[in-house]
Amino acid sequence: xxxxxxxxxxxxxxxxxxxxxxxxxxxxxxxxxxxxxxxxxxxxxxxxxxxxxxxxxxxxxxxxxxxxxxxxxxxxxxxxxxxxxxxxxxxxxxxxxxxxxxxxxxxxxxxxxxxxxxxxxxxxxxxxxxxxxxxxxxxxxxxxxxxxxxxxxxxxxxxxxxxxxxxxxxxxxxxxxxxxxxxxxxxxxxxxxxxxxxxxxxxxxxxxxxxxxxxxxxxxxxxxxxxxxxxxxxxxxxxxxxxxxxxxxxxxxxxxxxxx
Amino acid sequence: xxxxxxxxxxxxxxxxxxxxxxxxxxxxxxxxxxxxxxxxxxxxxxxxxxxxxxxxxxxxxxxxxxxxxxxxxxxxxxxxxxxxxxxxxxxxxxxxxxxxxxxxxxxxxxxxxxxxxxxxxxxxxxxxxxxxxxxxxxxxxxxxxxxxxxxxxxxxxxxxxxxxxxxxxxxxxxxxxxxxxxxxxxxxxxxxxxxxxxxxxxxxxxxxxxxxxxxxxxxxxxxxxxxxxxxxxxxxxxxxxxxxxxxxxxxxxxxxxxxxxxxxxxxxxxxxxxxxxxxxxxxxxxxxxxxxxxxxxxxxxxxxxxxxxx
Numbered sequence: 001x002x003x004x005x006x007x008x009x010x011x012x013x014x015x016x017x018x019x020x021x022x023x024x025x026x027x028x029x030x031x032x033x034x035x036x037x038x039x040x041x042x043x044x045x046x047x048x049x050x051x052x053x054x055x056x057x058x059x060x061x062x063x064x065x066x067x068x069x070x071x072x073x074x075x076x077x078x079x080x081x082x083x084x085x086x087x088x089x090x091x092x093x094x095x096x097x098x099x100x101x102x103x104x105x106x107x108x109x110x111x112x113x114x115x116x117x118x119x120x121x122x123x124x125x126x127x128x129x130x131x132x133x134x135x136x137x138x139x140x141x142x143x144x145x146x147x148x149x150x151x152x153x154x155x156x157x158x159x160x161x162x163x164x165x166x167x168x169x170x171x172x173x174x175x176x177x178x179x180x181x182x183x184x185x186x187x188x189x190x191x192x193x194x195x196x197x198x199x200x201x202x203x204x205x206x207x208x209x210x211x212x213x214x215x216x217x218x219x220x221x222x223x224x225x226x227x228x229x230x231x232x233x234x235x236x237x238x239x240x241x242x243x244x245x246x247x248x249x250x251x252x253x254x255x256x257x258x259x260x
Numbered sequence: 261x262x263x264x265x266x267x268x269x270x271x272x273x274x275x276x277x278x279x280x281x282x283x284x285x286x287x288x289x290x291x292x293x294x295x296x297x298x299x300x301x302x303x304x305x306x307x308x309x310x311x312x313x314x315x316x317x318x319x320x321x322x323x324x325x326x327x328x329x330x331x332x333x334x335x336x337x338x339x340x341x342x343x344x345x346x347x348x349x350x351x352x353x354x355x356x357x358x359x360x361x362x363x364x365x366x367x368x369x370x371x372x373x374x375x376x377x378x379x380x381x382x383x384x385x386x387x388x389x390x391x392x393x394x395x396x397x398x399x400x401x402x403x404x405x406x407x408x409x410x411x412x413x414x415x416x417x418x419x420x421x422x423x424x425x426x427x428x429x430x431x432x433x434x435x436x437x438x439x440x441x442x443x444x445x446x447x448x449x450x451x452x453x454x455x456x457x458x459x460x461x462x463x464x465x466x467x468x469x470x471x472x473x474x475x476x477x478x479x480x481x482x483x484x485x486x487x488x489x490x491x492x493x494x495x496x497x498x499x500x501x502x503x504x505x506x507x508x509x510x511x512x513x514x515x516x517x518x519x520x521x522x523x524x525x526x527x528x529x530x531x532x533x534x535x536x537x538x539x540x541x542x543x544x545x546x547x548x549x550x551x552x553x554x555x556x557x558x559x560x561x562x563x564x565x566x567x568x569x570x
Contacts, residue, residue, distance in 0.1 A: 008336065014366045021363065022354040096350035102316050103344035104367035104415070105336050259316055 007113050007251075011106035015114025016121070018101075034126055038133040041071055045194070046137060061226075068134040069222040070193030072127050072148065076155040077214055079126030081184060083119035084163030085176050091115075092167070098258050112254040116160050116247055123156025124149070139225070148224050151236075155217040158239040161247035162213065168253035187214040213242055265292045266325075267419050267450045268313060273322035275308050282308040284474035285322065290452060292418075295445050297461045297468030298454040299556060301568050305474035306454035307347060307423055313452065314344045314421050327418060340368055343417030345408050347424045351396045357407060358383065358392040361414050368415040375414075382410035385440070402433035409440060420444060422453040426460060438464060456568055458556035470560055477563050482556060489562055490517070490554040491530040497539075497549040499523045507544060514538055519561055526561070528554060 023030065042064065050063030091097040102108050131148055135141060166179050190197055191214035197206050209215055220235040222228075268290040275283040283305045290296040298306045311317035313326055315335040324331040326338045352360050358379055365375035383389045386406040391399060399407065405425065412420060425441070426434040441464060445451060455461050461468050462482045469479040478485055486492075499507040504523035511518035516535060517528040529535040532551040539546060560568050 010369070011367070014363070017366065018352070018355070018363050021359060095353060096348060097352060099316070099346065099348075100350040100352070101367060103314055103339060103342075103346070103412075104364060105340040105369060106367045107336060259318065 006109070008105075008107065008110045009113070011110030012114035012117060014106060015101065015111050016117045019115070019118040020121075031125070031129075034129045035133065038071065038075065038130040042068065042134065042137050064137055065139065067193055068137065068139055069148070069225040070191070070218040072130045072134065072152065072225075073155055073217040073221040074188050074191075074193055074214060075130040076123040076127030076152045077159045077184070077187070077217065079123035080119045080156045080159035081163045081180075083122045084115070084160050085167055085179060086173070088115055088119075088164065088167050089170075089173055089176075092254075092257070093173070098254075102258060108255040108258045109251055111258075112164065112251040116164055116250070119160035119163065120153060120156040123160065124152055127152035127155065142227075144224055144227055148221055151217075151220050151224055154220070154236055154239050154243075155213075158213050158217070158243035158246075161243040161245075161250060164250035165246045165253070168250045168257060187212050191215040192218050213239060266290065267292050267294075267327060268296075268452065269323075269325040270309075270313075271323045273309070273312065273324055274320045275305075275312060275317060276320040281474050283312070286469075286471070286474070286476050288469055288476065288479060290419075290450060292450055293445075293448055295441075295451045295453070295464055295466045297465030298452075298471055299456065299458065299461045299468050299560070299568075300454075300471035301456055301560075301566070304471040306471055308474075309471075310421055310423050310452070310454055314342055315339050340415060341418050343412035343415065343420040345412045345420070345422040345425055347427065349404055349408065351404060351407060351411070353396045355396070356392070357388060357394050357396065357399070360396065360407065361411055364411050364414045370415060378414055378416070382413055385413075385443075386410045402429060402436065405429060405433070405437060406440070409437070413444075417449070419450045419452065422451065424454055424456065426455070426457065434460070458560070458568060462556055468556075470556070470563065472560075472564050478559065485559055486554050486556065489559045491528050492554055493529050493532045493551055494554050494558055495527040495529055495532055495535060495546075495549055495551050497525050497527065497544075497546050499525060499544075507539075510539060510542055510544065511535075517562065519565070521567065526558065528558065528562070 046064030046067055053063040098108060098111050101111050128149060131145060131152070139145075163179075170176075190209045191212055192209070197209045197215075201209070216235040216238045220232055220239070223230075223232045223235070266289045270289070271287050272285045273283055273287070274281065274285055286305075286309065298309065300306050308317060312319050312324060312331065315326070315331060315338055318332060327341055329338050331338065352363065355363060361379040361382060362375050365371065365378060370378065383392055386409065388403060388407060388410075391403065396404065396407070409425070422441070426437055429437065438460070441451065441453070453464065465482060467479070467481050468485070469476045470485070471477065478489065480488065497507060501523060504520045504525055507525045508518045508520040511525065511527045514535070519526050527535060536546060536549065557568055560566075
């Protein structure tokens with residue numbers, strides 16, 4: 001028996017609102033680390049390591065300015081990932097929260113879309129704060145920074161969908177160490193945040209790196225902040241297409257998992 | 261005529277998981293205002309059947325209409341007018357007591373003053389007024405169960421589905437919950453409850469079905485079910501070690517229905533004094549035998565040869 005999988009976005013918005021209510025009670029605890037993390041990264045890698053790195057970077061700026069936008073992108077990735085991995089898994093598996101939600105007018109498809117939306121919100125908070133902190137490290141205050149905000153949303157859209165897909169497939173929480181160690185960590189190191197991958201590795205590996213969503217995300221945010229627009233449409237399209245494909249699969253899988 | 265008022269119409273409904281027939285062709289109808297029960301042991305298919313009724317388990321075959329609407333295609337509309345109290349505690353631990361209720365109102369499209377007024381009413385109904393700002397994990401087991409109950413009532417549902425609502429509760433907490441359920445019935449709500457406690461079913465339900473292995477093996481009003489299947493009394497007797505089988509045989513030799521579990525023998529009788537006298541004539545002392553009215557547990561035992569809880 002096939003069920004019509006139409007999304008009710010009002011229902012999704014109410015699930016998003018539930019997450020907001022929970023966050024509302026404890027945003028201060030949750031938010032503080034988001035300020036310190038960029039501070040430490042920019043101090044340690046930008047100011048510290050940057051002193052020894054003086055090849056000029058891609059756009060001729062100092063190392064700190066080179067890595068800043070990339071770190072904004074990876075921070076959005078992290079926000080989306082924490083939310084759609086451990087947080088969603090606990091609600092799905094231990095709290096049986098979704099089993100409760102779907103006894104109301106809300107269907108599981110709506111729940112999944114709502115959680116996707118909330119994860120994008122979290123990545124916007126993470127990435128937005130990071131972007132704000134870079135201002136204290138001589139990032140020029142330009143109107144282009146405003147354009148970086150929707151770029152963060154696009155990055156969050158893609159990584160939330162990927163995280164949600166992983167969560168929809170696994171049965172035990174320990175498996176996330178694979179997701180973090182084998183996907184997120186190499187993405188973080190080899191997506192051009194700290195050095196241009198081209199030329200440093202064999203061509204095949206460079207292709208792999210360039211195919212990762214974070215590589216596209218870093219290119220996008222860096223391009224916007226520096227006003228280098230060429231080819232950015234491709235990065236946006238890439239992130240949206242990958243995000244939509246993974247997201248659609250995740251919504252379908254989550255539905256099958258709870259409605260059984 | 262009753263059909264026009266049917267709140268739940270189940271017809272040869274089947275749910276299969278691989279080769280397992282969790283629900284194996286059941287049919288029944290629940291009328292508006294009825295307190296309808298499903299009695300059966302664990303694994304009888306009660307939960308699966310209820311999940312199908314509250315639209316979170318798709319059916320394999322058969323037909324199902326809830327509140328006059330076809331299941332599946334009208335799932336949202338059905339769920340909006342239906343309240344669910346699931347078997348497992350799935351309250352939102354990250355929200356306060358009152359927010360657990362308010363977010364459920366939101367999920368069903370009720371907001372603002374209407375939602376807050378409803379939450380206040382129900383917190384009073386559930387005796388949870390002084391816990392409204394508490395976190396869920398500060399509540400006792402009984403309080404949590406009452407909160408689960410009123411959470412399912414936030415949308416003022418016409419039909420309330422309760423899956424084993426008192427399993428694992430203390431006797432006085434159960435009694436308290438029974439009173440709440442009876443109060444709901446007097447408010448005119450239709451209630452559909454599963455249980456494996458025969459006393460609960462006997463006390464609360466107008467009508468019930470007894471389920472085993474995914475099938476309905478008997479249905480009717482509790483007292484009628486007992487009357488139709490058994491004589492009115494049961495002699496509970498304990499034979500000497502290893503003698504249970506002989507006592508069972510002796511009772512059956514007198515033309516009485518009897519079932520045995522170890523050396524404990526239950527004998528179903530119309531006239532208990534006469535039966536006891538005839539057994540004693542045969543030399544059975546039956547010193548600790550006592551007589552009680554037949555109940556639904558006995559009906560289940562008679563129909564399946566097994567106890568409800570094993």
